[in-house]
Amino acid sequence: MKRFIFWGLWLGFVLYAFILAPPDRPDTVDLIFRLSTGAWDGINPVVVAVFNAMGLWPVVYAAVALVDGQGQKLRAWPFVVMSFAVGAFALLPYLALRQPNPQFSGSKNALLRLLEARWLGALLTAGAIALAGFALLKGDWPDFWQQWQTSRFINVMSLDFCALWLLFPVLLKDDMARRGLSQPWVTAAVLALPLVGACLYLTLRPPLAEVSEAEGVTVG
Numbered sequence: 001m002k003r004f005i006f007w008g009l010w011l012g013f014v015l016y017a018f019i020l021a022p023p024d025r026p027d028t029v030d031l032i033f034r035l036s037t038g039a040w041d042g043i044n045p046v047v048v049a050v051f052n053a054m055g056l057w058p059v060v061y062a063a064v065a066l067v068d069g070q071g072q073k074l075r076a077w078p079f080v081v082m083s084f085a086v087g088a089f090a091l092l093p094y095l096a097l098r099q100p101n102p103q104f105s106g107s108k109n110a111l112l113r114l115l116e117a118r119w120l121g122a123l124l125t126a127g128a129i130a131l132a133g134f135a136l137l138k139g140d141w142p143d144f145w146q147q148w149q150t151s152r153f154i155n156v157m158s159l160d161f162c163a164l165w166l167l168f169p170v171l172l173k174d175d176m177a178r179r180g181l182s183q184p185w186v187t188a189a190v191l192a193l194p195l196v197g198a199c200l201y202l203t204l205r206p207p208l209a210e211v212s213e214a215e216g217v218t219v220g
Helices: 002-020 028-037 045-069 077-086 088-097 110-116 118-138 141-150 152-178 184-192 196-204
Strands: none
Touching: 002 088, 002 152, 028 045, 028 152, 045 077, 045 088, 045 110, 045 118, 045 141, 045 152, 045 196, 077 088, 088 152, 118 196, 141 152, 152 184, 152 196, 184 196
């Protein structure tokens, strides 16, 4: 049933983005170029914050999905790589195809050790807090609402952010189990603080123990 739900969400998201969302504006390509190059003068800070947040979300997901994928028949890394370009459009198929995976066996490679590092979580948290503060304190929210209704890019990007925020607990549940965490308030706290909560979780979560598949010995 969960697979049908995720595939349904993916299909609905695709249909909305290409059929139901507001039309593209003539300045969309120029806006994306300016956002990508840091030429933010004249751009609503809320748009700047959401755009940059969409660069943090794939790293956050990589920190949980790549561990999860190590115990799956279907590896997570292709979906994570594609998420840097298309966000939830790439990750929803992985969520539909994966199996529950509350355990971890084997060893951590160099990439997993990097993604496990608390300093990386702290760096992501600092970035998320800075973006949230920038949007809340400097942003023009009535203007953002107007742009959300008239720009396909801003509309879909914002919904993509919300999808990544609300879908994170799907992988969070198993990641917590792999680390011996069962407190329900952790999920509530992550959801209460969009992006910031997920980054804080990466900073504060216990390290993942390495377990030899052959010997069943915990390495650390």
